[in-house]
Amino acid sequence: MLTGRTVRDLLAAFASAEPTPGGGSAAALASSVGASLLIMVAALPKTRANSDEDRAALAAATASLTVLRERLTEAIDADTAAYDQVVAAYKLPKAADEEKAARAAAIQTALRAATDVPLGVMRWSAQALDTATAVGAHGHAAASSDVGVATALLRAGLEGARLNVAANLGGIKDEEYACAVSGEVERLAGGAR
């Protein structure tokens, strides 16, 4: 599990020539950090106006962000696991016709899983970005730079996940699925600008 390793170990793993972990896990990590910073700002003893309205808005944001952060953190490992399956599928034997068919099917299954993980990261990053507006409006003004950093990281995570969806989607032969994903990607990426 990447998330159980130390930060230095994880950085070394990203820098190694091994195919995983790669950009997909890095994008999920960026968004996890962004969501975590928003939870921190919402948890500060002081709020924008120290009003009940502030506290209610921040409590709602925290409830949503806690779920999103957990999903994004799980995606750090899930993206690497899914891409390892893609690499494994491409290495299947392809001498006989039966082997060729089994390999092609395994590649399609693996590519779909490796698309679904960054697509989830896009969705959860977009939802976390929605809460960033509320956290910025109701959170302690002194923490506004933390909200700004969180927003930059969530946008980078969303964009990084988009690049990974696009990279895997190119190999998927199910046109209905590919078209549905493309449409959703466009909506999610457009909403984050």
Next chain:
Amino acid sequence: MLTGRTVRDLLAAFASAEPTPGGGSAAALASSVGASLLIMVAALPKTRANSDEDRAALAAATASLTVLRERLTEAIDADTAAYDQVVAAYKLPKAADEEKAARAAAIQTALRAATDVPLGVMRWSAQALDTATAVGAHGHAAASSDVGVATALLRAGLEGARLNVAANLGGIKDEEYACAVSGEVERLAGGAR
């Protein structure tokens, strides 16, 4: 040391209401991951055209990125240490005039250190972004999404560091220093767009 903790522990620390770690360390982490991904792409057995020119360009990029990545990783801990000093300086006694003067001086010293760390992160992120162009041009085409994720993370790290420089610079009374930093920040942020 934050970098010696597990990824899950670090995320929990970002999410806690404690003043550190905050956005400054998060920005340094984002850029460290970005630099690591570029080192990975440059280390792949395949290059864009498998030419000597590719390998020479990627070797030069790796030499530069290895230094930048180490500095950015050290900044994850350095930013938290510097901001802890700011918090400690503000807590110094301020009853007598002598105490007031000592506290004010300690705050200025601490704010300057807490500005220099994210300013370094801006510089190193900008330098890593410069190498991203070479890694993208000479690295294996199949890894272009990793170069894209790295670029997004380095831009987010640079922008996050800029927000932290700005937050600390506001409290600094040395106008010559503040003016020099503002000028450099503008150049660095403008170059990354």
